[in-house]
Amino acid sequence: MIDRAAEGARVPVGRVVATEVKPATPQHFHFWTAVDTTIGIGAIVRVEDGRGERVVYGVVTDGFAYSDLASPLYDVVGAEGDPARAAESPTTRQEVRLWTAAVLRQEPAEPLQPVPLGAVYVATDADVAQALRMDAYVTGDRPTGIPVGLYSAGGLEAPVYLDADFLLGPEAAHLNISGVSGLATKTSAVEFLLASIFEHYPEHKGSIAAVCFNVKGPDLCYLDQPGALDEEDLRRYARLDVPAEPFPRVRYFAPFKADGVNLNTLRTHPDLVGDVQPLVWGLPEVLQFAEVLLNRDDIDAKADAFIDFLQDRVVERSFTDEWGNHHRVTTFADLERLFRSVFDGLEQSGRADMWRTHHIATIRKVRNRLLNISTRCKGLVTDDGASSDLPWGEFEDRSVYVVDVANVDPLGQDLVFARVVSRLREHLERGELGVRAVVVFADELNKYAPADGPDTYVRKMLLDISERGRYLGLVLFGAEQFRSQVHRRVIGNAGTTLYGRMDMDELATPGYQVLSPATKIKLATMPVGELMVRHPHFTQPVFVRFPRPSVLRGRDGAERFPPAADVPFDDAVVRQLSRLDRGVQPSRVKDLVAGREADDVRRALAHVRHTRPADVFAAFRRALGERVNTEPTVERRTVAPLNPISEEPY
Amino acid sequence: MAPRGSPVSERRNDRLSWLDAVLAAGATAASFVPDTSPDSADVGDPAGVEFVEDATLETHAIDESAWRPRATSFLDGFQSWRVVAYDRIVPVLRAWVAAGVRRRDAGRRLRTVHEIGHELAITFTDRLSPAVRSALEASGVPIVSIADEGWGPPGAALAAARRALETARVGVEREAGKMWPKTATEDEWLVVDGVLSDHAALAAHARAIGVVKNPGARYFDGSDLETALTLPAEHRTSVFQPPARGAAAVHSWYLRLWPWEGNDLLHGLVRVEAPARRETAERADAISAWLLAERAPLTLPDARWHRLLYPLHDVETYLRTRAPAFLRAEPAGRLPARPA
Numbered sequence: 001m002i003d004r005a006a007e008g009a010r011v012p013v014g015r016v017v018a019t020e021v022k023p024a025t026p027q028h029f030h031f032w033t034a035v036d037t038t039i040g041i042g043a044i045v046r047v048e049d050g051r052g053e054r055v056v057y058g059v060v061t062d063g064f065a066y067s068d069l070a071s072p073l074y075d076v077v078g079a080e081g082d083p084a085r086a087a088e089s090p091t092t093r094q095e096v097r098l099w100t101a102a103v104l105r106q107e108p109a110e111p112l113q114p115v116p117l118g119a120v121y122v123a124t125d126a127d128v129a130q131a132l133r134m135d136a137y138v139t140g141d142r143p144t145g146i147p148v149g150l151y152s153a154g155g156l157e158a159p160v161y162l163d164a165d166f167l168l169g170p171e172a173a174h175l176n177i178s179g180v181s182g183l184a185t186k187t188s189a190v191e192f193l194l195a196s197i198f199e200h201y202p203e204h205k206g207s208i209a210a211v212c213f214n215v216k217g218p219d220l221c222y223l224d225q226p227g228a229l230d231e232e233d234l235r236r237y238a239r240l241d242v243p244a245e246p247f248p249r250v251r252y253f254a255p256f257k258a259d260g261v262n263l264n265t266l267r268t269h270p271d272l273v274g275d276v277q278p279l280v281w282g283l284p285e286v287l288q289f290a291e292v293l294l295n296r297d298d299i300d301a302k303a304d305a306f307i308d309f310l311q312d313r314v315v316e317r318s319f320t321d322e323w324g325n326h327h328r329v330t331t332f333a334d335l336e337r338l339f340r341s342v343f344d345g346l347e348q349s350g351r352a353d354m355w356r357t358h359h360i361a362t363i364r365k366v367r368n369r370l371l372n373i374s375t376r377c378k379g380l381v382t383d384d385g386a387s388s389d390l391p392w393g394e395f396e397d398r399s400v401y402v403v404d405v406a407n408v409d410p411l412g413q414d415l416v417f418a419r420v421v422s423r424l425r426e427h428l429e430r431g432e433l434g435v436r437a438v439v440v441f442a443d444e445l446n447k448y449a450p451a452d453g454p455d456t457y458v459r460k461m462l463l464d465i466s467e468r469g470r471y472l473g474l475v476l477f478g479a480e481q482f483r484s485q486v487h488r489r490v491i492g493n494a495g496t497t498l499y500g501r502m503d504m505d506e507l508a509t510p511g512y513q514v515l516s517p518a519t520k521i522k523l524a525t526m527p528v529g530e531l532m533v534r535h536p537h538f539t540q541p542v543f544v545r546f547p548r549p550s551v552l553r554g555r556d557g558a559e560r561f562p563p564a565a566d567v568p569f570d571d572a573v574v575r576q577l578s579r580l581d582r583g584v585q586p587s588r589v590k591d592l593v594a595g596r597e598a599d600d601v602r603r604a605l606a607h608v609r610h611t612r613p614a615d616v617f618a619a620f621r622r623a624l625g626e627r628v629n630t631e632p633t634v635e636r637r638t639v640a641p642l643n644p645i646s647e648e649p650y
Numbered sequence: 651m652a653p654r655g656s657p658v659s660e661r662r663n664d665r666l667s668w669l670d671a672v673l674a675a676g677a678t679a680a681s682f683v684p685d686t687s688p689d690s691a692d693v694g695d696p697a698g699v700e701f702v703e704d705a706t707l708e709t710h711a712i713d714e715s716a717w718r719p720r721a722t723s724f725l726d727g728f729q730s731w732r733v734v735a736y737d738r739i740v741p742v743l744r745a746w747v748a749a750g751v752r753r754r755d756a757g758r759r760l761r762t763v764h765e766i767g768h769e770l771a772i773t774f775t776d777r778l779s780p781a782v783r784s785a786l787e788a789s790g791v792p793i794v795s796i797a798d799e800g801w802g803p804p805g806a807a808l809a810a811a812r813r814a815l816e817t818a819r820v821g822v823e824r825e826a827g828k829m830w831p832k833t834a835t836e837d838e839w840l841v842v843d844g845v846l847s848d849h850a851a852l853a854a855h856a857r858a859i860g861v862v863k864n865p866g867a868r869y870f871d872g873s874d875l876e877t878a879l880t881l882p883a884e885h886r887t888s889v890f891q892p893p894a895r896g897a898a899a900v901h902s903w904y905l906r907l908w909p910w911e912g913n914d915l916l917h918g919l920v921r922v923e924a925p926a927r928r929e930t931a932e933r934a935d936a937i938s939a940w941l942l943a944e945r946a947p948l949t950l951p952d953a954r955w956h957r958l959l960y961p962l963h964d965v966e967t968y969l970r971t972r973a974p975a976f977l978r979a980e981p982a983g984r985l986p987a988r989p990a
Binding site: 070077092094 | 722754758759760943945946947950951960961964967
């Protein structure tokens with residue numbers, strides 16, 4: 001944990017100065033250092049008053065350098081206008097390195113007084129712990145520290161810990177991370193932090209799992225594969241006491257492509273695709289979240305009422321319409337049959353405008369939207385057949401569940417996000433998920449919870465998680481490129497905030513006014529692997545470095561495990577069945593599906609996947625049913641035209 | 651920072667009691683700060699000047715790039731004072747004199763190698779009342795007693811006190827000058843602010859020079875005087891030997907650092923002193939070239955910028971910042987006490 005060996009004979013690196021123009025206050029102070037100093041923006045320092053009565057910890061927020069030159073013109077005159085000559089002057093002007101620091105902590109805390117004009121030291125491990133008030137939760141009988149990175153300055157290095165009670169609830173919760181895209185910071189930071197959480201989440205707080213939505217490329221597709229780490233990374237892992245290993249328990253979920261048999265993910269390399277489980281939902285699953293799929297204009301009271309009617313009275317119930325047709329609607333295909341029956345019945349009976357108090361226009365609108373879903377999200381939403389879902393109620397401690405929706409239609413992404421998170425919430429509320437807490441990682445938060453734009457179901461749900469999730473153990477780890485474009489209640493409820501390299505335009509927005517200009521510049525030029533951290537225990541932002549994640553990066557994974565090309569329909573069926581039973585003979589499966597309707601095959605496949613029988617092939621054959629031989633088509637004789645078209649133009 | 655072979659460390663609060671003792675003995679508290687650290691007075695007479703180079707005073711153009719020493723140190727002094735009490739009308743002054751040598755390192759930065767500072771009490775001891783004199787002498791503070799010839803109205807008395815103060819400052823400069831040869835490297839040069847001939851230890855040293863930035867001494871008449879005062883920029887005069895003034899004989903020449911046209915005859919004019927050695931005249935061009943190079947960086951906005959070399963300015967600044975706090979306080983009159 002905290003290394004106290006570094007506290008030996010210490011040499012001051014600076015001295016606090018105060019003038020009438022720049023006085024020391026209880027919140028800020030200024031100090032100078034040698035020109036050649038290791039102090040920089042973000043460095044944590046310790047000030048001693050020299051009498052042993054007061055110690056102040058501060059973090060450097062700004063820096064100034066100036067010489068005794070009263071006017072730039074004097075330098076020009078001295079060099080006779082030649083910059084080269086200026087460099088040749090025999091003596092270098094007196095310079096000063098003056099730093100501004102914000103107070104992190106004072107001891108004693110009362111009475112709160114201006115910072116004494118004392119000697120300034122680089123902070124040691126113990127100082128960093130003290131300054132950031134980590135002593136309250138890193139030590140003791142029930143420590144709750146989660147390493148987030150290494151603070152380093154002045155040749156010293158110290159681990160920085162987040163408080164699990166404030167990162168994962170119940171005191172505060174949620175984490176937000178911002179940073180420009182393409183610098184491997186946001187995803188890498190979350191991957192490292194998840195590994196750290198899994199290693200350090202305290203026993204007394206129970207079990208925890210993570211659900212990660214992969215919304216772009218192969219980012220999260222190789223969390224179970226080891227990544228390339230250098231010596232420095234391994235040293236950092238050791239210093240932070242986090243194993244430099246990939247996640248041991250990862251489960252992948254991805255919908256099918258439109259063909260219903262090839263998985264819609266980049267993790268389709270033959271060596272890896274075996275543990276990707278299809279994510280397929282049917283009508284009952286979708287109808288619960290119909291609001292997600294209908295645009296704002298659609299959600300009027302009438303449509304809402306009709307959807308409620310379908311849910312309450314029709315779906316998965318035996319239902320007989322006014323024309324004597326019996327229905328049991330469990331699939332989209334069943335629903336379409338019901339709609340067709342209603343429309344035909346109304347037309348035949350002459351009652352063209354109302355059915356069960358619902359206007360036919362409303363019915364038609366809902367029908368169009370719902371059936372459109374199975375078209376737009378084909379592969380995720382099945383017209384017919386059983387669903388395949390996350391293991392609700394059987395979540396395992398320290399496991400990662402990756403839901404890959406990178407290649408899914410945005411509408412489908414919304415549906416997946418809304419349903420998975422809602423189900424997580426429902427299960428956590430009942431204490432039936434299998435774990436006590438779940439971290440939900442969602443990138444592109446500015447898309448799901450935008451500051452502006454329509455008040456979508458997904459945004460409302462994210463707001464709900466942000467404001468109430470911490471009591472349930474439902475923790476949102478959100479990432480985005482532009483923090484200013486995310487709803488402020490989502491941002492504001494994130495107890496912990498991480499900043500990677502930021503865009504200058506973004507830093508110019510009002511949300512960053514509390515940061516000093518130097519801190520903003522540092523944020524705009526921050527190297528990969530460094531973060532600025534804000535946490536409830538830290539009175540000022542702190543800069544930390546973290547090792548590269550110990551998992552294979554998405555891009556590297558895609559190179560090492562290139563996604564397999566889509567296989568023909570029959571091969572894809574073989575692959576699906578082989579996942580359930582390696583003894584299945586491909587030639588028999590291909591013979592069986594040859595010439596059969598694709599929908600029939602998909603339905604049989606879904607049935608087998610759902611029931612998981614002992615004899616997979618036999619069950620598949622039974623589900624597929626007997627082949628029905630169709631009558632050979634007879635060629636129709638055609639009659640030659642009486643007046644063949646002549647080439648004669650007139 | 652450890653004091654560098656100096657009694658600077660003795661100067662702090664332990665001296666506060668002498669003033670208390672003087673006031674307790676019946677002196678009246680006062681607070682008045684005369685001018686501080688004036689340029690050294692340059693005095694001289696044409697009689698006895700000998701030409702070392704050329705038969706008359708000639709001008710020599712200098713190529714600035716000709717030569718620069720590898721290592722250089724700079725010596726300067728500092729004085730500050732304050733009238734702190736009157737025994738009837740006899741002023742009692744609290745003064746600080748200091749001198750320092752700062753060496754230029756490979757990074758072209760100056761670092762202090764020698765530093766001396768003394769606090770003094772300056773007064774007309776013989777004119778003090780017995781009680782105040784006893785209190786002052788018993789306090790242990792070093793006392794500079796001004797001879798009775800200087801006594802007169804306040805202006806004359808302070809002028810005499812000032813001369814005593816300058817003498818004390820020159821004294822600590824000499825002490826610092828004695829230290830330098832002990833620590834100087836083989837090829838290290840020393841630039842002294844002011845006349846070299848005041849320093850017995852340095853005036854004969856082959857690598858010490860003095861730069862008199864207020865060359866008021868009148869060593870020439872007629873056309874030679876005109877030659878010296880209208881010297882073009884980046885030119886020097888012939889080397890001459892001024893009449894013996896201090897501890898040792900020196901050779902000297904005038905050097906124009908900046909053009910005087912459009913300003914004043916003395917603008918940018920310094921007088922250089924070097925040991926009275928055979929090779930001095932041969933080195934005059936090289937030394938002058940080096941001093942021309944020392945024009946940058948400028949010491950603006952100091953009014954003496956055209957004659958004040960930056961490293962000497964730096965030593966002076968250093969000594970000023972090291973002066974005791976009571977001398978750094980802003981000069982201000984005391985408000986009259988409200989009657990009880």
